[in-house]
Amino acid sequence: MGRNGSxxxxxxxxxxxxxxxxxSGRLYHASSIRPGIFELIRQDVGGWSLDSRICGPDLSQYRRRYVADLLEQERGELSGLDRQVLESFEKGVSSVHASAAGLDKELEGETLGQRAADRVAAFGGSWGFIITFVVVLLCWMTINVIGFLGGGFDPYPFILLNLLLSCIAALQAPVIMMSQRRQEEKDRIRAENDYMINLRAELEIRQLHDMIEHQMAHQWERLAELQQIQIELLEGHQPPTQPPAKNSS
Ligand SMILES: [Zn+2]
Structure with a gap:
């Protein structure tokens, strides 16, 4: 019955x-589905056999479950990130866009204090800071040693200068730590982003692989079917219009 051409x-x-x-052209043959996915469907569907057919949406759903199972086997447990990738995968949207937007939003949401900490930390770690500081120290000492400007407000052991330097050092450390924590946070978001892109690429490649496998199996099936039709035509039901070609050779 299936061999009736058009x-x-x-x-x-x-x-x-x-x-x-x-x-029927839009259904997938059970025989062309990966064994792993085939088994998964057989667990769910009662009369599932090699002759069954399955529609595209159902197949992609099972494919997603299959991939999720695979990931779970490989990694033990799915993290929130894995799930996010799987969801975006099922919806067909790019997870890269979603997470990149999240990164921008997170970076935009920084407060004035955080930005100030970044600036201070950036200035504190520059040659400009060191040179300015050395110049200020030298000025302070020269003024007080020579007795310039009213005879030295902070004489030789420079006790006031000492106090000032201690205060600056005490404040600088927490500012630098704050800035470092924020940098780490940014790195973490970027790393998560990278991980999602990589995982998605891996899944995408697996799906492509599946698709190619399916295409090849399908084509092979079709070719075999065509051949069968031709053999049947040649064997018995030769139409009356064909014979003259035989005599000419
Ligand atoms: Zn279906």
């Missing part, structure tokens, strides 16, 4: 999973 192309068949009718 008639077979428009025939409707049911999907074994959801039971809806589809044009």
């Amino acid at each position: 008639a077979a192309r428009t025939r409707m068949e049911t999907c074994a999973v959801c039971g809806k009718l589809f044009p």
Whole structure:
């Protein structure tokens, strides 16, 4: 019945999973599905066999579950990031865009204090800071040693200068730590972003691999079917219009 050429192309068949009718060309043959996914469907669907057909949406759903199982086996447990990637994968949207937008938002949401800490830490770690500081120290000492400007407000052991330097050092340390923590946070977000992109690429490649495998199996099936039709035509039901070609050679 399936070998009726053009008639077979428009025939409707049911999907074994959801039971809806589809044009047979849009259904996937059970024999062309990866063994792992095949087993997964067999656990769920009662009359699932090698002759069954499945529709695209159902197949992609099972494929997602299969990939999720694979990931779970490899990593033990799915993290929130893995789940996010899987969801974006199922929806067909790019997770890269979503997470990149999240990164921007997180960086935009910094407060005035955080930005100030960044600036101070950046200035504190520059040659400009060192040179300015040395110049200020030298000025302070010269003024007080020579007795310039009213005879030295902070004489030789420079006790006031000492106090000032201690205060600056005490304040600088927490500012630098704050800035470092924020830098770490940014790095973490970027690393998560990278991880999601990599995982998604891996899944994408797996799916492509599946698709190519499916295409090849499908094509092979079609070729075999065509050959069968030709053999049947040659064996018995030769149409009356064909014979003259035989005599000419
Ligand atoms: Zn279906």
